[in-house]
Amino acid sequence: MTSATTTPNTSTPVISTTDVTKDFGRMRALREVSVTVQPGEVVALLGRSGSGKSTLLRHLNGLERPTSGAITVLGENVTTLRPKALRALRRRVGIIFQQFELVGSLTVLENVLTGTLSTLRGPRLGLWSYPRSSRLTALGHLERVGLLEKAYNRADQLSGGQQQRVAIARALMQNPEILLADEPVASLDPDSSDQVMRLIREIAADEGLTVICSLHQVDLALTWSDRVIGLRHGEVVLNTSTVDLDKSQVMEIYGRVASSTAELTAIETELGSIDVTDSAVVDILRGSPHS
Numbered sequence: 001m002t003s004a005t006t007t008p009n010t011s012t013p014v015i016s017t018t019d020v021t022k023d024f025g026r027m028r029a030l031r032e033v034s035v036t037v038q039p040g041e042v043v044a045l046l047g048r049s050g051s052g053k054s055t056l057l058r059h060l061n062g063l064e065r066p067t068s069g070a071i072t073v074l075g076e077n078v079t080t081l082r083p084k085a086l087r088a089l090r091r092r093v094g095i096i097f098q099q100f101e102l103v104g105s106l107t108v109l110e111n112v113l114t115g116t117l118s119t120l121r122g123p124r125l126g127l128w129s130y131p132r133s134s135r136l137t138a139l140g141h142l143e144r145v146g147l148l149e150k151a152y153n154r155a156d157q158l159s160g161g162q163q164q165r166v167a168i169a170r171a172l173m174q175n176p177e178i179l180l181a182d183e184p185v186a187s188l189d190p191d192s193s194d195q196v197m198r199l200i201r202e203i204a205a206d207e208g209l210t211v212i213c214s215l216h217q218v219d220l221a222l223t224w225s226d227r228v229i230g231l232r233h234g235e236v237v238l239n240t241s242t243v244d245l246d247k248s249q250v251m252e253i254y255g256r257v258a259s260s261t262a263e264l265t266a267i268e269t270e271l272g273s274i275d276v277t278d279s280a281v282v283d284i285l286r287g288s289p290h291s
């Protein structure tokens with residue numbers, strides 16, 4: 001695992017976007033997004049469905065190209081990289097998804113091993129086609145995520161939370177310096193969501209891994225991240241250290257930028273229920289100047 005020693009924990013950001021705008025036809029998905037992420041930070045990307053979270057994450061490993069603006073990841077200008085250099089960069093950036101993307105008919109161990117495919121020559125078929133060192137590393141990662149005893153089970157026999165932990169182990173096979181997590185707990189129940197977020201947080205701390213994780217839930221963002229970047233209609237409306245925030249403040253910011261009471265209600269429903277005894281929130285709900 002690459003640690004913070006190879007990506008020095010200085011003020012040089014590992015990720016930096018400058019005025020990134022993305023249009024899909026006439027649909028503007030990102031609006032002049034400028035954010036930086038420091039080495040070892042765990043950042044939550046918070047926003048409703050359609051606010052641009054996945055689009056921003058996809059720009060960070062070059063799966064999308066911005067319409068305008070600049071993106072630097074691990075010192076590389078992602079927007080101008082040639083395919084070979086982009087593949088090399090992607091090996092340094094692990095990614096996990098809401099739907100885990102495991103092969104259900106394969107064993108858990110084989111699924112983890114597929115995380116090495118980008119570094120091995122030729123196709124692999126079956127456990128024994130992988131080098132012994134890779135198999136040992138994969139078993140180590142399974143132990144790290146608490147699933148060593150499931151190594152030889154079929155992946156589709158595992159619960160959703162367990163499958164996401166397998167996906168994390170698979171991402172670790174790349175020795176990533178950055179982990180992008182696209183709604184990693186959106187399909188999970190609250191307990192499993194907490195377990196997965198705790199695991200991501202622990203691995204980030206142990207390995208100096210930088211994490212950007214998109215989430216819908218304010219509670220999870222505040223509990224497990226160092227900083228929350230809030231998106232609304234593709235625009236950054238919040239970019240604040242978690243220690244400086246509580247849930248009502250997040251909702252207040254979303255309330256201030258909501259264009260109508262109906263939008264605020266929808267935001268509130270989607271980002272999580274709020275304590276209506278909180279005076280700031282009650283003020284917004286009662287007398288929104290935007291309604």
Ligand SMILES: Nc1ncnc2c1ncn2[C@@H]1O[C@H](COP(=O)(O)OP(=O)(O)OP(=O)(O)O)[C@@H](O)[C@H]1O
Nearest residue numbers: 024027028029047048049050051052053054055056
């Ligand atoms: N390839 C695409 N072509 C056209 N429109 C797209 C494309 N990808 C995303 N969009 C649009 O861009 C906007 C932002 O989408 P995005 O998936 O980034 O949002 P999100 O915040 O990740 O949402 P969710 O939480 O539902 O995943 C949406 O309106 C979406 O429909």
